[in-house]
Amino acid sequence: MSCCMRDAVALEARGVPTVILVNDVFKAIAHATQALLGLPDDYVENNIVWLPHPTSNKTKDVLDALVDDRIDEIRAKLLGRVAAGSANGRAPAAKPEEALVAARTAIAGLAASLQVDGAHLELDALDDGVLRGTIRIGELTCEDGSCIMPTPQLARMVEALVKPVLPQVQAVELTESKT
C-alpha cells in the first residue's frame, strides 16, 4: 500500500498527476504514509479512490461494477476536482436504488410504529440528495391525530435516521395524504 503511494509521488514529481486505487482497510496506513512523506493534508482525500475490502475474492463482473461506480470519482481526481460525496475519505455514494433500499431499512422501525397507529410511511425516491416520501394517514388509533407526529417533524426524524447510513442525503421531503 505505501509503495503504491510512493510510486504515485514519484510520478507526481515527474509531472504526472496520479490517482491510486486502494482497499478501504488501508485508510490508516494511507494517512500515516501521507504524514511520513510530508504530503499535503488533503493528499489522501484528493488522490485515492477507495474500494471495499476485500477485492481479491471478487468476480470480474463485481470488480468491473466497483470501478464503474467510481469512474466519475477517478476522473474528478485526475482532473483535481474532488467529486461531491467522496470528500473526507468517505465511501462513494451508493447507486440511487441501493440508497433507497438502505434508507427504507433505516426507517423500518419508525414505519412499523407508525403503521400500528394507522399511518403508512413510504420512501419513494432519492434525487440529488433529496429523499422524497409519502406519509399516508389512514384510520388512526387516536381521534385527534395526536398519536402521530406532525409531518415536518416526521421528516426531520427520517433525516436523522437515514443520514448516518447515507451521508449524501441533504434533505427529506414528505408529502402527506389522507386515505
Next chain:
Amino acid sequence: MSFSVHDPRGGRTASAPLLAKRPRTLANLRIAVLDNGKEQADVLLARAAHLLKEDGAQPQFDHKPSFSRIAPAEVIERLANCDIAITGLGG
C-alpha cells in the same frame, strides 16, 4: 559494556514532494496504468483504463515486479512521458 539504541520511529528527511498540475480535460492524454501485481489489480485497472479511453485518454500499461517494493526507476522513467496515471492496488 555499552549499547547503541536506534530509534525505530523513522521520520521525514526530505522536503514536501511536489504534486503535478492537473489537466483540464482527459481527451487525448496519455494515461499510465501501473499495475503493482496484487491479485485482481489488473482487472480493476483494465476496467478503469477502458472507461477512461472512452473519454479520449490513451492508456499505456506497465507493471512492477513486486507490490512490496517501490517501482524500479526504469518503470517510472517509462511512464513519465505520460500525462496522467492510475495505479493500484493498495490492498
